[in-house]
Amino acid sequence: MDSDSWPELMGRAQAGDAAAYRRFLSEVLPFLRIVIGRTGIPFDQIEDVAQETLISLHAIRHTYDTGRPIKPWLVAVARRRAVDWRRRHNSANRHETPLDDATHETFADPLANRDNEKSEAAASIRRWLAQLPAGQRQAVELLKLRELSLNEAAAASGQSVGALKVATHRALASLRKIWKREEKDQDR
Amino acid sequence: MTPTDKLIAALSEAVAPVKRLPSPEVRAGKWLAFAACVVGVLVAMHGPRADLAIRFADPAFVVPWTASVLVGLTAAFAAFQMSVPGGKRTLELLPILPLAVWLGTLGTGCAAELSDMGRAAFGMSWVCFKFIVLTGSALGLAMALMLRKAAPLAPSRTLAMGALAAAAFASAGLELFHPLQTSTMVLVWHLGSVAFVTLAALPLGQRALGKSAY
Numbered sequence: 382m383d384s385d386s387w388p389e390l391m392g393r394a395q396a397g398d399a400a401a402y403r404r405f406l407s408e409v410l411p412f413l414r415i416v417i418g419r420t421g422i423p424f425d426q427i428e429d430v431a432q433e434t435l436i437s438l439h440a441i442r443h444t445y446d447t448g449r450p451i452k453p454w455l456v457a458v459a460r461r462r463a464v465d466w467r468r469r470h471n472s473a474n475r476h477e478t479p480l481d482d483a484t485h486e487t488f489a490d491p492l493a494n495r496d497n498e499k500s501e502a503a504a505s506i507r508r509w510l511a512q513l514p515a516g517q518r519q520a521v522e523l524l525k526l527r528e529l530s531l532n533e534a535a536a537a538s539g540q541s542v543g544a545l546k547v548a549t550h551r552a553l554a555s556l557r558k559i560w561k562r563e564e565k566d567q568d569r
Numbered sequence: 570m571t572p573t574d575k576l577i578a579a580l581s582e583a584v585a586p587v588k589r590l591p592s593p594e595v596r597a598g599k600w601l602a603f604a605a606c607v608v609g610v611l612v613a614m615h616g617p618r619a620d621l622a623i624r625f626a627d628p629a630f631v632v633p634w635t636a637s638v639l640v641g642l643t644a645a646f647a648a649f650q651m652s653v654p655g656g657k658r659t660l661e662l663l664p665i666l667p668l669a670v671w672l673g674t675l676g677t678g679c680a681a682e683l684s685d686m687g688r689a690a691f692g693m694s695w696v697c698f699k700f701i702v703l704t705g706s707a708l709g710l711a712m713a714l715m716l717r718k719a720a721p722l723a724p725s726r727t728l729a730m731g732a733l734a735a736a737a738f739a740s741a742g743l744e745l746f747h748p749l750q751t752s753t754m755v756l757v758w759h760l761g762s763v764a765f766v767t768l769a770a771l772p773l774g775q776r777a778l779g780k781s782a783y
Contacts, residue, residue: 397586406577432576439580441720441783443587444653453655458783461654461722 392447406435412452413459420463434462509559517552520545590719593649593656600715601645604708604735608742611704615746630744633674633755637741639667640763644734648712651727652719654783661726664733675760678752690753697747697754701739701762708735709770713777720783725774732770736763 387405394402410431417430437458445454510518523534524545531542538545570578590596624630643663650656682690712731721727740759749755 394581394584395587395589397584399581399584402584403577403581406580407574410573410577428573432573435573435576435580437783439584441654444590444720444783446589446592446653448592449655454653455655457654457656457722461783 387451388445388447388449391442391445391451395442395445395447406438409438409455410435413455416456416459417463420460420467422463422466426466430459430462430466433466434459437462505563509556512559513552513555516540516544517548517555520548521552521556524549590653593646593653596652596715596719597646597649600649600712600734601642603711604641604645604738607704607708608738612742612745618746618748620748621745624748629674629678629752633671633752634741634744636667636671636674637737637744637759640664640671641734641737641741643667644730644737645712648716648727648730648734649719651723651730652716652721652778654720654722661730664730672756672760675752675756679756682751682753686751690751691757692750692754694749694754694758697743697749697758698762698765700743700747701736701759702766704739704742705732705736705763705766708738709766711735716778717781720781721778722783723774724778724782725771728774728777729767729770733763733767736766739763739766 387409390401390405390408394405413431413434414427417427417434418424422430438455441458445451510521513521519538520534520540523529523537524531529537531545534540534545535542540548591599618624643666647660647663650660679690709728709732712735713728716727716731740763743759744755749758
């Protein structure tokens, strides 16, 4: 690492010399890693911050005056990118909580959460229906879940329309009781 | 080839010749020359005050006036230093000494006048406020256009420093053709207007220089 040649290489890079620029960036990279490491950036993040520093150096390469020491210029940009990383990291920590239990998974998209909640609700209904007598369960499945008309449900089940009405009424009352009982159990 | 090697290859392939920014001293010199021309033309247009030669023999005028010019010089130099990475942070403190002298000499005169004359030492001079704000804004705009070509670390502070330089020069120019009767009035209307221009630039810094900040 011959840092004496860096101002000259950068000067040639400013003139559009791609080979000099490539050599310059390659040679300053280890120096940038050291500077970034000293700012307390975690080891596994140093390379990311170094890449961001290289991009910044590229964007402001016209601001380097070849008559001046180059290290303060490099250090200022590298430290700035490290500060930015820390700010982003702290901001993310304030708004995010690590998930340690799959049952608490949620999604950034509200629609995805709604679909997730839908499947949970469907599972609860299936569990509650299983607790009903067969006649009541069949009436609810045909009239409420498959949304058949009374005549269609009567034809499909072999029950009379009146019997289906009574069975549905009793099934909904039973489901209401089961639901309330589960709610009480969860509150305890 | 690691991702960083690929990035270096991509950046070096995309490298195009760039026009190197002149040193902060050269850029500060250019702006100072422009500011001196603008203020000089304005003084010439209004005509120098009749007692100018007498006033320049009076330390009570010369010391704060010279301090105001030095505030302009040091703040301009500091602003251009702050606009490039790697500049010495201590240079930001340069204008403090002349600012303290300016404030101190005017403050001393103000205290003496208030004890002798009471409230009579104070008077209204909105003309001073208008001149310093308008001239300071014009010079500050020129400064902002030059600072945008660089890459300031702290856009708000950098623009405020430039605004301080611009307003201090406007104040020094105004002193040459618009006499105020008391130091109290100079303190209130000149330093007050300079403070107004400087503080007004703070919230504009991000908008004016944010895109070029590194």
